[in-house]
Every structure is written in C-alpha cells, then in structure tokens.
Amino acid sequence: MTSVRVGVFGLLGSGNLGNDGSLQAVLGYLRAEHPEAVVDALCGGPEVVSARYGIPATRLHWYRGEYRTASRAGTIAAKGLGKLVDAVRTAAWVRRHDVVIVPGMGVLEATLPLRPWGFPYSLFLLCATGRLFGTRVALVGVGAAAIGNRPTRALVRWSARLATYRSYRDTQSREAMRAMGVDTTRDEVYPDLAFALPTPRASTPTEHVLSPPGPVCVGVMAFHGGDDDRARAEEIHRRYLDGTTRFVRALVKDGRPVRLLTGDACDAPVVAAILDAVDSPLVTAAEAASLADLMKETAAADTVVATRYHNLVCALKAGTPTLALSYAAKSDALMDRMGLGAYCHPAREVDADRLLEQFRALEQRSAELRRTLTERNLAAARRLEDQFTALTAALFPGTDHAQTHAHARQEAP
Known part of the structure; x- marks a missing residue:
C-alpha cells in the first residue's frame, strides 16, 4: 500500500x-x-x-x-x-x-x-x-x-x-x-475524542448499595479565570481555592475518603494547598499520568466533582455520577449532552454550602444517573465511529477504508 x-x-x-x-x-x-x-x-x-x-x-x-x-x-x-x-x-x-x-x-x-x-x-x-x-x-x-x-x-x-x-x-x-x-x-x-478511548470497568449500583459510602474524586485546577480576567486572576483563584477547600473539608467531616485529581502538571500547587489546609488521612492525591489513569480513579469512586474539562470527560465515560465546577460553556455543554446538565456549579463563584447541597442531590439519584450515562456513552461511541468515517473520506480520498469500515459495522454481531 x-x-x-x-x-x-x-x-x-x-x-x-x-x-x-x-x-x-x-x-x-x-x-x-x-x-x-x-x-x-x-x-x-x-x-x-x-x-x-x-x-x-x-x-x-x-x-x-x-x-x-x-x-x-x-x-x-x-x-x-x-x-x-x-x-x-x-x-x-x-x-x-x-x-x-x-x-x-x-x-x-x-x-x-x-x-x-x-x-x-x-x-x-x-x-x-x-x-x-x-x-x-x-x-x-x-x-x-x-x-x-x-x-x-x-x-x-x-x-x-x-x-x-x-x-x-x-x-x-x-x-x-x-x-x-x-x-x-x-x-x-461529535463527542470529544476521549470518548473513543477504552473504558475501565465501573462499580455497579449493587456494590454501592451493599457498601458504606465510598470515595469521592475531586478534580482540581490551577484556575485563574479566562483571557479577559487577567486583572482579577489572583482574586478568582483565591476564591476558587477557598471554596474547593471548604467543600473537601465538609466531605471529610462526613467521613468520606477524598481523592484529589489533576489534569495538568500546573495543578500540583492546588493539590498541595488543599492537602495542607485539610490535613486529614482521608484526603489523598492521585498520580495520574494519562486519561486511562484518571478513568480508573473515577471508575472506583462513588461520585466525582471536577473542574478540568477532561476530568469531567473521564468521569462521565467511566459512568460515575459527576458534578462539574464549570469554568466555561464547554463544561456545561458536555454535562447537558450526558444527561447531567442540572449538576453544574460556577468555578468562579464556588459556594461550598451550595456545592454540598448539589452533591447530596446528585448522590440521591446515583443509580438512575449511572443508567443514563451508560446510554449516553453508547450513543457517543456510535457518533465517534461516524466522525472517523467522515475523517477518512475527507483526508484519505481514493481509499476504500470508509466503505470497509461501514460494512464491518453492519456485519458485526
């Protein structure tokens, strides 16, 4: 060839x-x-x-x-x-x-x-x-x-x-x-490309019913606002960090293990600040080197609260009920597409008390939302097959890959 x-x-x-x-x-x-x-x-x-x-x-x-x-x-x-x-x-x-x-x-x-x-x-x-x-x-x-x-x-x-x-x-x-x-x-x-990656096995609703409340993954970010927020970047960051820290402290008070996640090397100081402020053995930090690592962490959790866009993608793809600390319209759009549009909280104005209310409401619907995520993930996988077929047609003219791939999908059991 x-x-x-x-x-x-x-x-x-x-x-x-x-x-x-x-x-x-x-x-x-x-x-x-x-x-x-x-x-x-x-x-x-x-x-x-x-x-x-x-x-x-x-x-x-x-x-x-x-x-x-x-x-x-x-x-x-x-x-x-x-x-x-x-x-x-x-x-x-x-x-x-x-x-x-x-x-x-x-x-x-x-x-x-x-x-x-x-x-x-x-x-x-x-x-x-x-x-x-x-x-x-x-x-x-x-x-x-x-x-x-x-x-x-x-x-x-x-x-x-x-x-x-x-x-x-x-x-x-x-x-x-x-x-x-x-x-x-x-x-x-089309759905985000990360939805085409392999998915780890998620915990089942039955396992959650029979076990005491499990870990919560909290995905944090070195968030300082957007390009138009440079003048107040430190104020935005301080408010975000304070609200997130208070939320983690409330989870620990309820006896919940908390696993801190990041999505970029620049997020490490935020993790260090929360660990120092909360100072509890219930709070630990994950060392994820890939989205696969993040998906494994979120699949093992009862619930995820996250800021970075691809922390959200990993949690949703793993089928775990998720609450977004949303810093841009893309996060809101992702949550809405996956059937969790009601569970968004503004990253610029983190209110720990309100966030805790949303978190508890999310957990009450955990089993139902896991079923919703299973359905939405199947739909996302089908759409990404269409994406790759379209990409072949646009970038590799003269090949028969698109037709072959379509026939294979039709004949697959």
Whole structure:
C-alpha cells in the first residue's frame, strides 16, 4: 500500500492529560483504519510523545522559553527571533506531509489565559502553510469559543478558514466559529475524542448499595479565570481555592475518603494547598499520568466533582455520577449532552454550602444517573465511529477504508 505521510500537531506531551488523550484517540484511529500511514508529530513535548506513543516528534517552538514571561531585552529578542524561525520550521514540516491532524483540544478558544503570539500564531502558521503547499489540515473535534482579543480572534478565524476539515466537540463551538465569520455549513459536531478511548470497568449500583459510602474524586485546577480576567486572576483563584477547600473539608467531616485529581502538571500547587489546609488521612492525591489513569480513579469512586474539562470527560465515560465546577460553556455543554446538565456549579463563584447541597442531590439519584450515562456513552461511541468515517473520506480520498469500515459495522454481531 502507498504510504501516506500524516503529521499530528499541537501542545501534546506538555503535561496536559486531555490533549494527550485526544492524540491517543487519533493514533488509535490511524493504526486501525490506516496502518499504511507514516505518522510523526510537531508538538510541545516531543520527548514524551516519542517515548509514550512510539512516533518521531519535533519540538513545536525553536525557542524553548516560549511560554515563560519575557521581561529582559535578551529574552524578548529571542522570542521575536523564535517567531521568524518557527515560520520556516513549520513550513518545512508541513510540506513533508500529505495530511496534518490537530487532535481535539481547545485550539479555537481563549477560555484560559492566552497570548496571540503563542499557540494561535503557531496554529495560523500550520493552516496557512498547509493551504500554500496543498497539505490537508484537519481540526478534529476541537473546542471553540468567542474571543474578545482582536489579534487572537483574527488568527483563530483565519486558521479555521484555511483548514481543509473542521469538526467540533460541541454545538457551542460551531456557533462560536460561525459568529466569528467562518462558514460552518459543512462542519459537524461529535463527542470529544476521549470518548473513543477504552473504558475501565465501573462499580455497579449493587456494590454501592451493599457498601458504606465510598470515595469521592475531586478534580482540581490551577484556575485563574479566562483571557479577559487577567486583572482579577489572583482574586478568582483565591476564591476558587477557598471554596474547593471548604467543600473537601465538609466531605471529610462526613467521613468520606477524598481523592484529589489533576489534569495538568500546573495543578500540583492546588493539590498541595488543599492537602495542607485539610490535613486529614482521608484526603489523598492521585498520580495520574494519562486519561486511562484518571478513568480508573473515577471508575472506583462513588461520585466525582471536577473542574478540568477532561476530568469531567473521564468521569462521565467511566459512568460515575459527576458534578462539574464549570469554568466555561464547554463544561456545561458536555454535562447537558450526558444527561447531567442540572449538576453544574460556577468555578468562579464556588459556594461550598451550595456545592454540598448539589452533591447530596446528585448522590440521591446515583443509580438512575449511572443508567443514563451508560446510554449516553453508547450513543457517543456510535457518533465517534461516524466522525472517523467522515475523517477518512475527507483526508484519505481514493481509499476504500470508509466503505470497509461501514460494512464491518453492519456485519458485526
């Protein structure tokens, strides 16, 4: 078979478990449906990606201090030079490929602090050079949101326009891109790519009835608000941490074991602050290195309360009743899609007493919600099969993979 040169692109291998989970899902698709493809990556953490996924990887940025604040003239000059070098490096990398996939991630949003000359600039370089050299660039199952900063919004809008293929992980993302002037007529919405990953066995309702109340997973985040909240970032973080700590302390008072989860390396100080403030043997921290690890943790819990988007995805996919500390519309949309839209609490205004009320109401409906999640997860898996079939048709024309995959699904028992 003719080898197809496929690149994967993004902040992969940089410590964010959700980003890496999206990469894992796309690599699983490529290995199952396009085993002839020769795959490599242009990413944030090439050493991690190569070691973990067995593909060659190149560093996304020439300047290694790209995401550190530059205050001296020398570092500012190095960053500026890096932008010029990255334009050449990205063009050369794109030109070597037939297809480039951006797997999931919130690449078209600014719900967390973001500078236009950071990742938005890198994404624009990718999509522009893809159009220049005839390389098909696909934004697959990505997140998008309204962006206030004009330079960032312009880069994101042009990146989306120049891409060959776009799909989104929720309807709000597609509507946000339409509002920014992108023609989304042919763009589809599918569940997050992480729903394509293997699912660990969840505890059954019977086990919960026969046992005393079990552990609660609390997923925390180094949350400082969004891109438009820089002036009050510390106030937002302090309020979030205080409310979350009070909630954990209330769970401990009720005798509940609490397992603290993270989703990014930058969340570790939040875990340390809660452990120090609560100081109880009932509170422990998980050391998850992947979404699979997170799913195992959430599958073993009675209930999950989480902030990071992919902490929520893991808990919902594991079939565990979940309450979202929601910091963006994407979290609300995910919870609504999975039948738990009533169980969202604002991360910017964590009220420990109100959160505890919602938590207890959630647990009272545990058995019912587990059945709902089973049904919604089956529907998500079917939709992601459609996503991958559509991706094959768009990126690998002239192959019979799409038809073969469809026939296999029809004939499967």
